[in-house]
Amino acid sequence: MVLINKVLHGLPEKVIFCKKCVMSNQRPNSVVEFKNTGEEKKPTIYFGEDNICSACKYKEVKENDIDWKERKSELKTLCNKFRSRNGSYDVIIPGSGGKDSVMVSHLLKNEYNMNPLTVTWAPHTYTEIGWQNFQNWINSGFDNLLNTPNGLVHRILTRIAFINLCHPFQPFIIGQRMTGPKFAALYKVPLVVYGEHPAEYGDRVDEAFSPKMKEKYFILESSLENLILGGMPAKKIISDYNLKLSDMNPYIPVNPDLLKEVQVEVHHISYYLQWDPQENYYHAVEKGGFKSNTERTQGTYSKYSSIDDKLDPLHYFTTLIKFGIGRATYDAAQEIRNEKIDREEGVALVKKYDQEFPSKYFSEMLKYMDITEEKFWEVIDKNRSPHLWEKRFGKWNLINQVSQDE
Numbered sequence: 297m298v299l300i301n302k303v304l305h306g307l308p309e310k311v312i313f314c315k316k317c318v319m320s321n322q323r324p325n326s327v328v329e330f331k332n333t334g335e336e337k338k339p340t341i342y343f344g345e346d347n348i349c350s351a352c353k354y355k356e357v358k359e360n361d362i363d364w365k366e367r368k369s370e371l372k373t374l375c376n377k378f379r380s381r382n383g384s385y386d387v388i389i390p391g392s393g394g395k396d397s398v399m400v401s402h403l404l405k406n407e408y409n410m411n412p413l414t415v416t417w418a419p420h421t422y423t424e425i426g427w428q429n430f431q432n433w434i435n436s437g438f439d440n441l442l443n444t445p446n447g448l449v450h451r452i453l454t455r456i457a458f459i460n461l462c463h464p465f466q467p468f469i470i471g472q473r474m475t476g477p478k479f480a481a482l483y484k485v486p487l488v489v490y491g492e493h494p495a496e497y498g499d500r501v502d503e504a505f506s507p508k509m510k511e512k513y514f515i516l517e518s519s520l521e522n523l524i525l526g527g528m529p530a531k532k533i534i535s536d537y538n539l540k541l542s543d544m545n546p547y548i549p550v551n552p553d554l555l556k557e558v559q560v561e562v563h564h565i566s567y568y569l570q571w572d573p574q575e576n577y578y579h580a581v582e583k584g585g586f587k588s589n590t591e592r593t594q595g596t597y598s599k600y601s602s603i604d605d606k607l608d609p610l611h612y613f614t615t616l617i618k619f620g621i622g623r624a625t626y627d628a629a630q631e632i633r634n635e636k637i638d639r640e641e642g643v644a645l646v647k648k649y650d651q652e653f654p655s656k657y658f659s660e661m662l663k664y665m666d667i668t669e670e671k672f673w674e675v676i677d678k679n680r681s682p683h684l685w686e687k688r689f690g691k692w693n694l695i696n697q698v699s700q701d702e
């Protein structure tokens with residue numbers, strides 16, 4: 297019998313794990329989500345012939361080829377260029393009050409003497425610790441605009457994105473990328489500073505040598521006509537769900553004319569300084585009253601990253617299903633690169649936690665998306681690519697798993 301191993305999501309057919317970290321070559325790069333129809337072949341992380349992933353290669357570039365003193369002085373020059381002289385806001389810092397945005401905002405305010413306006417695109421559903429940290433951030437000295445999308449519409453979009461793309465987190469990602477430039481244009485504050493560049497995770501490494509984010513990630517010509525949400529044209533969603541055009545406002549990319557008028561520039565702070573999530577955590581605890589969770593997040597071993605949204609663990613469960621990469625793999629790969637753990641520990645942590653089911657908020661998130669448990673598993677099983685998953689004795693197993701001898 298000839299087995300036809302169909303590959304879903306346009307992933308590489310042969311699974312390879314990085315020799316240095318625990319990432320596999322199935323990791324998709326970020327896409328322009330508001331053009332994502334679910335039909336495109338997904339671009340994935342680059343692996344060299346030596347089976348080392350581009351994130352680990354970029355780490356070497358950071359260590360050996362970048363002059364960080366020079367980069368620091370570039371940050372000073374940038375701040376000098378934009379610093380306000382009349383007390384008005386001079387930098388927009390998008391963030392949630394998680395460890396990274398707390399670090400960036402304190403750094404720019406206290407060490408570079410800027411006047412930040414922090415802006416937050418609300419999580420789907422706040423966790424208790426996420427809300428506390430958000431409040432701690434504001435109370436540690438920042439003005440903040442909390443941008444919460446219409447819950448009815450956001451839930452519909454989350455549901456559609458889950459059913460069509462197995463990507464329930466998509467509405468959040470869309471808003472998060474746009475929030476900075478949008479508020480910059482609205483408040484006429486031209487400088488926006490985000491945290492890390494995706495090159496930290498091996499994505500768009502070639503773009504990491506420029507401090508500015510390319511406009512294609514937040515600009516769309518002729519707005520609604522080309523807008524795709526959850527793999528569906530926005531216009532069809534409006535008619536199918538009896539919504540209004542204005543209900544789509546939070547998801548419509550920024551008007552290019554307005555951005556030009558304000559001369560908005562979007563930068564990543566990781567261009568200017570060595571990005572290290574654990575160091576950000578220590579900084580955030582010390583300066584911003586940031587608190588880690590009392591228990592680890594399901595699907596991983598960590599307690600302090602991405603802990604503010606109840607949908608987050610489910611998001612990583614969908615990446616496990618689609619790409620064979622769960623939350624522990626993302627966490628361990630990053631920590632190996634930043635020399636917090638070694639590869640052996642990383643492999644053990646992935647084996648222990650990566651496939652753990654996110655049961656804690658599961659029923660609540662099904663209700664949030666208005667999806668039955670039966671429908672949930674139907675979508676999940678449909679998205680298991682046969683080159684990654686096999687069913688044995690009624691149980692799904694990942695065919696390729698990271699091991700010590702890669």
Ligand SMILES: [Zn+2]
Nearest residue numbers: 314317349352
């Ligand atoms: Zn690697």
